[in-house]
Amino acid sequence: MNLRIALVGNPNTGKSTLFNRLTGLNQKIGNFPGITVDKKLGYAKLNNGKQIELIDLPGTYSLYPKSADEGIVFQVLADHKNSSHPDVVVLVVDASNLKRNMLLYSQVADLGIPMVLALNMVDLSDKQGVKIDANALATKLGVQVIPISARNNVGIHLLKQAIENTSIATQVKEVDVNFLAPDAINAVKKRINSDNDYFALQVLHQHEHLKFFTESEQADIEQIEKSHHFESSKIQAAETIARYKHLSGILSSVVTENEQIQKFSFSDKLDTVLTHKIWGFAIFLLILFIVFNAIFAWSSYPMAWIESGFGWITETGHNYLPAGMLTDLLLDGVIAGLGGIFVFIPQIAILFAFISILEDTGYMARVTFMMDKVMSKVGLNGKSVVPMIGGLACAVPSIMAARNIENWKDRMITIMVTPLISCSARLPVYILLISLIIPSKTIFGIISLQGLALMIMYLISFVAAIVVAWVMKIIIKSKEKSYFIMELPVYRMPRWKNVFYTMFEKSKTFVFEAGKVIIAISIILWVMASFAPGNRFEKIDAKYVSTLSDTTKNLTHTKTLIASEKLENSYVGILGHAIEPAIRPLGYDWKIGIGLITSFAAREAFVGTMATIYSVDGGEGDQATISQRMKASVNSKTGLPVYTFATGISLMLFYAFAMQCMSTVAVVYRETKGWKWPVIQLTYMTAMAYIAALIAYQLLK
């Protein structure tokens, strides 16, 4: 079996950089069973050629968790049967801020797991005039202490050597915690058969959240806690003070600080500008604009290549493969579904490149700092700003970006409201409908009415997102207490390798995790649009057989007519007819019903579907004809035009609010690790869309 190594440390200590340095691209994302936290796994070779498995545990300041992510650390370290339990812990500390970082070392050391201490960023601490005597520290702690710089590839070889040499726990006990609650600790030790005081104390604090005890053990521990009047917070405070006191003693003779050097002058100067009342927001808006422009405009080229690439595969396939159902399934179902997945990669990669740079430089922490007051009022977080602006381009990468929000409730609300922001896929639908119902006039000479209408649609989407977030803030109950005690790291240059790894890893995760759901739904939609009950399709084919056999005429229009008639008779068409009673109060007919169903693949499919239904030869490319035909269409019962002002507004509101995007559903499923939240989201958004469209139509008709 491979040696299993866990990286443990505070946030911002360069733990992930070390992880990337050791594993390279040889890493993957797994799951911790039963919890919504990603497990970062990787493989590396030691100097002797031995393969090791590395786990990058979430960054935490102590073993007492503030969030679900942090809770994992103790779960994994405490449970010897846990599949992720490490053989050796590499505790990573920021050498330039040793004392605070060592609190976690002191806690982990007392759990009695073999460990190595990695003093990261020694180059930085050297510059700041902090000298650490690693040998003296190693002697005092009883473990190997390796000064490294993960960023500059210093000391990695020595660290590997140290891991190789570690097989048993050699650390000196940090603090004898038994005095904090002797009776309770001894009782727990006896009950769970442990001889470790600190483990017993942690169990007393955290047993409610630990999954590896049996029910009777849990009941007994609870009993011990009660009968000895175990005061969790008070004992935690006493423990923390005792640990810091002990650490001060150790560090005072190991660390020498040169007070003369001004440590933070550069970061301070940047902060006065970047968090300034006016300049701070101006710069933030500029950065948001660049990010938005990048995912909106830059990604359009690679997206077009991907689309035409998949189009070419489909076309070539149809030309060379034997015609038949299997070919159609493969090309129009599976390949089309794959195309629908890959087309998101440019946006995901670009957005995450920016987010990774903003996080790495330390700027994201300042954004949270600046925006916290405004965003927390509506239940969002300072960090929600980036996903919400990204939502203007596409909700899929934006929802993945909400991962950076530590607080569970804030993150859920951000995920829930991001798809309300009008994304780029809604744009073609808005443009088509606006051209139908809003006259192309200008008022006051310069303001285009159509442009104004488009802007209002975007404003509505923002207002909706804020209102829904505020409502959810009240509804969603959270066990986690909301803290906003956060480190503002010093500004640094981004690590380009990390940026690259993030882009690669996020795209890969999306393709493999959300991809499954997208493929499944595309196949279902394809089947529904390509099959009809009984022999309806044969009848349509028979009807046109004579026309088609006349090769002297141009057959394009006949083929369009067949496609249109087939769509109407397919299962999708039947479903469109079936939901007509439900959507009639919104002002829609069955043709729009079909459009709503096919839009679930992607909203922009509405335009293509309208082209097929109204038998437009040029397909969705011929917008003028689509819009003309739609304008001319009348209700078969009343004889009145279908696309009135009321219907148009109602339909636009429906598209603004409805969750018609299987990729978003799939990515929410992936990010929340379950069907609960995507179902809630789908339900509330559909209900909101229906009600808004209903009210709009009934008032305007």
Add this chain to the structure above:
Amino acid sequence: MKLSHLKVGQTGTIVAFTDLEMSVKLMEMGCLPGEMVEVERFAPFGDPMAIRVAGYQLCLRKSEASVIIIQ
């Protein structure tokens, strides 16, 4: 005096906390009794605030800073 009452540039020494649960989190982040703190800046909307403590910059909401008693 509470930490939240300090102005930018003012310093003080932590003496006690008024909330036990919050004190544990604050101490884990290096806000220990006896430590010097300096207020570095307030966010543009007046809350949260950034302080210098234990050799680094920490930001926290005023409501959280108000549990820290300083001298």
